[in-house]
Amino acid sequence: MSFWVILAYILLAVSGVVLLYLTYRTDDRRFIYLAVGIFVTFPVLVTLDLPFKVSPEARQLFDAVEALPDSSTVLLTFDYYASALPETEPMSIAALHHLFRKDCKIVTMTTIPLGGPSISERVTRSVAEEYGKEYGVDYVNLGFKANYVAVLKGMGTAIDVIYPTDNSGTPLSEIPITQNVNSYADFDFIYVVADNNIVDYWMSIVNAQYDIRVGCGVTAVMAPRFYAYIGSGQMTGLLGGMKGAAEYEKLVDKKGTATKGMGAQSLVHLLIIGSVIAGNIIYLTGRRGRDKNKPNGSAA
Amino acid sequence: MNLIEFIQVWIIAFLTLSLLSFLYKDNPFYKLAEHIFAGLSAGYYVGLIWHSVILQQMIDPMFDNGKWYLFIPGILGVLMFSRFTKNYSWISRLSLAFVMGNTAGIFLISELHGKVLPQIQATMRSIDPGQGWGEFLLSLIIVVGVVTTLIYFYFSKEHKGVLGGVARVGIWFIMVSFGAHFGYTVMARISLLIGRVQFLIDDWGGSIIQLFS
DSSP, X not given: OOHHHHHHHHHHHXXXXXXXXXXXXXXXXXXXXXXXXXXXXXXXXXXXXXXXXXXXXXXXXXXXXXXXXXXXXXXXXXXXXXXXXXHHHHHHHHHHHHHHHTXXXXXXXXXXXXXXXXHXXXXXXXXXXXXXXXXXXXXXXXXXXXXXXHHHHHXXXXXXHHOSBOTTSOBGGGXXXXXXXXXXXXXXXXXXXXXXXXXXXXXXXXXXXXXXXXXXXXXXXXXXXXXXHHHTTOEEEEEEHHHHXXXXXXXXXXXXXXXXXXXXHHHXXXXXXXHHHHHHHHHHHHHHHHHHHSOTTOOO | XXXXXXXXXXXXXXXXXXXXXXXXOOOHHHHHHHHHHHHHHHHHHHHHHIIIXXXXXXXXXXXXXXXXXXXXXXXXXXXXXXXXXXXXXXXXXXXXXXXXXXXXXXXXXXXXXXXXXXXXXXXXXXXXXXXXXXXXXXXXXXXHHHHHHHHHTOOSSOSOHHHHHHHHHHHHHHHHHHHHHHHHHHHHHHHHHHHHHHIIIIXXXXXXXXXXX
16 A cells, blocks of 8 residues: 555544544544545545455355355345345346356346346346346346235245246246246255345245245345254355345455445444444543532432 | 447447446435436336336236236225225225235245344254364354344343343444444445546546547
8 A cells, every 4th residue: 555545544533533523522423424435435435445254144154155166056036126236136246247257147136126127127127138148048137026925925936926927028938047946946046135024024924934045145234033943054145235245255266346345334334433442432521521520419 | 340339339338337427415416316217217217117027927928828817916906096096095005904914924934934044043053072172153143143232122121230231242242243244335335436437537538539530
């Protein structure tokens, strides 16, 4: 790292301290917003590569995919809205790189109406082009169907009843990859990328009732809830938020937007930790001052 | 970047900045972006439900494949509109009863089989020191955490004495859980901001450079 970059980051730290002080003096929270904005923008402009470790849960998911025989059939879901793209899209892209490298046959689907079908179409096609994969032979996009509980239950019996056609209206019987895929039993692995509680249904309906391994990538807000599934051995690997996506990018050796965002993530976390500590010090010193001014024996 | 992509990027950038402007204070740009989002979402949903549910799952199978029995769920759906009338709103309960019965039937099995039993089983861990200190400590934390947290939510006896002490330990476990959730939530929200900033710098910034080059 050059001298000027180090100097720039020192100035960034100073600006953070100044903005926190201004927040304290003026009681205007907009200085905090400004500090967060600067701390996010700066590392995106001046790349900051901080080291991070791969969690055992991300490693477990990677190993599970890695252990699949070549040409396995995998169901990859795009169960997320456009609002969660920064966290979930890098997971999908990294998963596609991993699966296409292993020459897996990929069936994609979504239970999200707003943006789900177009996101899965765009992301899958762009990664497939890199590997020279052909639509219908190497991958297929089933698209969206309403009422996800009915969809998840129904696919256990007959996929073509739930999805008679793919996303563009071609009957599944005319698509080579889906001719031998009738139900969950024909998938070797299910890779769920989601931003909502559908993960619960993938576990309680599909994993528990059809006994197929499910690995998940979820937004950071949801991640803590799903560690219980890892602990019980029901879930095969878990990616949590942008950090999880960056871990998977590292594992598949394909740096993407998640890895690039980790510098900003770490810096803002430092800012928040600093502001929490400063806020507590100000609160405690202020309380001590108030206690001193209080007359003896007065009620709190 | 072609002309269509260029216009798309500028619209997205304008709406992104309009929404972020709320952090300074409420303003017409924020309201415009908010209303566009609400209107587009509502319109998109109506079109999507018409196409993917009413057409694809009811009308087309009925007329093309002769699945006339699909008129039953169709009628149940129409009955829901009776809620808009004062005298006949009770009819909608027929549809609701079907939905509730159906949902309870599906979820009773899946919740029990997929969540409750495996989670109870995962909690029943051996706390034998002979299994190695690391594993022993982990098992002990899980068992103590689950038991004390459950006792905290036991309200039939006042939390005093031993029960109060155990419940207090439960609070500590709950607080650790809240802390983990809060940390992850901060990470999630910052990730969304990072995504927007990456878009503004890489895509929108790229289009500005293209404009002047």
